[in-house]
Amino acid sequence: MTKVIVVTSGKGGVGKTTSSSSFASGLALRGHKTAVIDFDVGLRNLDLIMGCERRVVYDFVNVINGESTLKQALIKDKHCDNLFVLPASQTRDKDALDKESVGRVINELRDSFDYIVCDSPAGIEKGALMALYYADEALIVTNPEVSSVRDSDRILGILAAKSKRAEDGVEPIKEHLLITRYSPRRAAAGEMLSVTDVQEILSIPLLGVIPETEAVLQASNAGIPVIHDIESNAGQAYRDVVARFLGEDVPMRFLTADKKGFFSRLFGA
Amino acid sequence: MSFLDYLLGTRKKTATVAKDRLQIILARERVDRKGPDFLPELRQELLQVISKYVKIDLDQVKVNLERDGNFEVLELNIVLPESINTVKKTAS
Numbered sequence: 001m002t003k004v005i006v007v008t009s010g011k012g013g014v015g016k017t018t019s020s021s022s023f024a025s026g027l028a029l030r031g032h033k034t035a036v037i038d039f040d041v042g043l044r045n046l047d048l049i050m051g052c053e054r055r056v057v058y059d060f061v062n063v064i065n066g067e068s069t070l071k072q073a074l075i076k077d078k079h080c081d082n083l084f085v086l087p088a089s090q091t092r093d094k095d096a097l098d099k100e101s102v103g104r105v106i107n108e109l110r111d112s113f114d115y116i117v118c119d120s121p122a123g124i125e126k127g128a129l130m131a132l133y134y135a136d137e138a139l140i141v142t143n144p145e146v147s148s149v150r151d152s153d154r155i156l157g158i159l160a161a162k163s164k165r166a167e168d169g170v171e172p173i174k175e176h177l178l179i180t181r182y183s184p185r186r187a188a189a190g191e192m193l194s195v196t197d198v199q200e201i202l203s204i205p206l207l208g209v210i211p212e213t214e215a216v217l218q219a220s221n222a223g224i225p226v227i228h229d230i231e232s233n234a235g236q237a238y239r240d241v242v243a244r245f246l247g248e249d250v251p252m253r254f255l256t257a258d259k260k261g262f263f264s265r266l267f268g269a
Numbered sequence: 270m271s272f273l274d275y276l277l278g279t280r281k282k283t284a285t286v287a288k289d290r291l292q293i294i295l296a297r298e299r300v301d302r303k304g305p306d307f308l309p310e311l312r313q314e315l316l317q318v319i320s321k322y323v324k325i326d327l328d329q330v331k332v333n334l335e336r337d338g339n340f341e342v343l344e345l346n347i348v349l350p351e352s353i354n355t356v357k358k359t360a361s
Contacts, residue, residue, distance in 0.1 A: 193287050
């Protein structure tokens with residue numbers, strides 16, 4: 001059975017596209033046929049993060065309007081075999097999407113893919129609602145910061161009320177918390193909400209924690225999802241996330257800061 | 270925040286402040302979210318009916334739904350003007 005997973009957050013700039021690209025790549029690296037769809041119509045960026053921006057010919061809206069076939073619009077990823085990208089349209093707006101036609105595209109994708117990852121735009125308007133509507137599971141990307149946590153809570157409310165699963169009254173969307181841009185040092189110093197704090201407030205199961213790392217910017221500069229950078233903490237953390245998602249029991253890593261010396265502790269960093 | 274700050278007990282850590290603030294605001298927002306969506310309309314219609322007889326304004330009608338276990342309490346709080354003689358004569 002194909003699973004549809006939405007990567008969402010409410011707030012912008014928390015790492016939805018970074019997470020979508022690495023999560024989808026991770027699933028593909030583990031041998032699952034995966035499609036990742038950019039729902040941010042008008043502000044397409046997934047193509048850039050995945051390094052396929054120059055190969056975009058047709059997009060999601062073209063497929064919806066019947067101007068191209070799904071096969072023509074899907075871009076095969078350069079870095080892994082089982083991964084395909086469906087880019088958003090850059091020239092249209094979010095009203096180009098509607099439940100019925102999005103459903104049609106998703107159903108067509110179900111025939112050939114194991115996982116469909118929906119990269120949601122920020123906000124709670126049409127694009128975001130369309131991205132989450134057909135989801136079976138959701139990754140809630142949250143930064144340890146007040147506005148991000150609040151918006152995540154809002155999105156959880158929307159998942160529970162406005163998704164297809166909610167409307168049909170079937171088993172609700174399975175929610176996973178993904179904390180990104182985490183700084184263990186600052187959390188330990190009481191300057192940043194800790195993983196436990198965020199988890200307690202949102203009370204959904206924790207799928208993983210991605211530490212704040214320079215590697216993420218480097219990866220987006222290069223157009224190679226950070227999960228391919230196995231040297232980096234972020235790359236390893238995303239691999240753990242994928243493994244946990246697939247049901248493996250992988251302990252959390254990168255949650256504690258490197259120990260500081262006595263003098264730096266005494267006088268502050 | 271260094272160990273010296275800790276010894277002097279100078280300030281409350283901001284992460285704690287953040288957590289407290291979030292817990293309070295989210296508790297409130299979650300209640301609002303759970304409320305049935307007829308509440309605003311109910312409030313509007315009540316206001317229309319009452320204003321046929323008594324001069325009141327929008328802020329003086331509060332409609333609240335509280336849940337406590339299996340109970341649901343619909344609370345209507347209507348502040349009437351000081352003198353009830355302000356009843357509109359035009360009301361028919």
